Amino acid sequence: MTTKFTTRSFVALVLLALLGVAFWTLAAGYTPDAELNRTAAYYAENTARETGAQNIVTAIIVTYRGLDTLGEVTVLFLTAAIVALVLGQSKAPRGGSGSGFLPSGELLQTGTKMLLPIIMLFGAYVFVNGHLTPGGGFQGGAILASGILLLLLAEPKRRFGHALISRVESVSGLVYVLIGIAGIVLAGGFLDNRILPLGTFGALLSAGAIPLIYTLIGLKVGAEFSSILESLEETEDA
């Protein structure tokens, strides 16, 4: 037993040392760039003119690399669907106790009532202002989902409308793709944000379709996370 243990820890140590060497060579050979590389320089120079977005990161995520973002959202959708499929096998009966939690305390329930609107508002703020300030659809969606999680913790017996969440999810996904196709028809290509006027630089309703797209992404991500949490909540051990 002891010899086996030492061999195992020896292997682990060797692996750790190899990992350390790999990271060390990476860190030792690192020299910070004196200037932006070609792509970064292009983005820094042309983002404001081409997309009207103040936050360059958002412009890259939503417009220049919009297709990648569609892929990310799809991956998240697949995850939510698979979790629902796997956990749906052992679903608690309707009206049953679900996870069988004891009712949560007064403190959590009152706190939830106070905090939930603020959390939801903040999530919406984060994704609506994605083109102006740091943050955006993914962050805002995660904040929305953490609000839902708080609600689930406070009232474990509560059932949410699965239909509502999946409808929000699919409608926002569909509109997202439709906006992308509208970009091909009306502007320069798939998910081009210039289908709407760029507006004044720095205003809330500016940067073309970016606020709209990021709102849709925020709703979609929030709905996907919420449906994962809900599937977890509603399962019951067989």
Added chain:
Amino acid sequence: MTLLAPLAAAGFGLAMIGAALMALRARSTAVAVLAAGLVSLFASVLFLILAAPDVAMTEAAIGSGLTTFLFFYVLGRIRREGYDDD
């Protein structure tokens, strides 16, 4: 001022390693989960120092917020169902 950012970054890096060790060493699962959340929180502050506020927000919302609560949620369920079997 130029020295402050690297110092703070190094400090938060060390704090991350400390919190990670705490997560590994902790006797109670709850403390381990909290320490793992702390790693994410320090990481998000580190991203902020390295001038990546977008990544910092994602890390704070998902890594430190949602994941920690999810762990507690599942822990609570395991405990509850474990007691049922007794």
